[in-house]
Amino acid sequence: MEGGFWEGVHWGMGFREAVKKNVRRKRCEFCGRLIPVDSNFCPYCGKKLASFGK
Numbered sequence: 830m831e832g833g834f835w836e837g838v839h840w841g842m843g844f845r846e847a848v849k850k851n852v853r854r855k856r857c858e859f860c861g862r863l864i865p866v867d868s869n870f871c872p873y874c875g876k877k878l879a880s881f882g883k
C-alpha cells in the first residue's frame with residue numbers, strides 16, 4: 830500500500846479531494862496543521878481562526 834493508513838483516513842474525511850484540486854492552504858495559528866485558506870475553524874483542533882479583511 831503506497832500511502833498507508835493516514836492517506837486512507839484523509840481520503841475518508843474528504844481531504845484527498847482538496848489536495849487534488851490544488852486548494853490554497855495556510856497553517857493553523859494554534860496547531861500548525863495545513864488547512865484550506867478560507868477556513869473559519871481548524872478541522873483538526875477546532876479553534877476559531879482570526880479572519881483578516883472581513
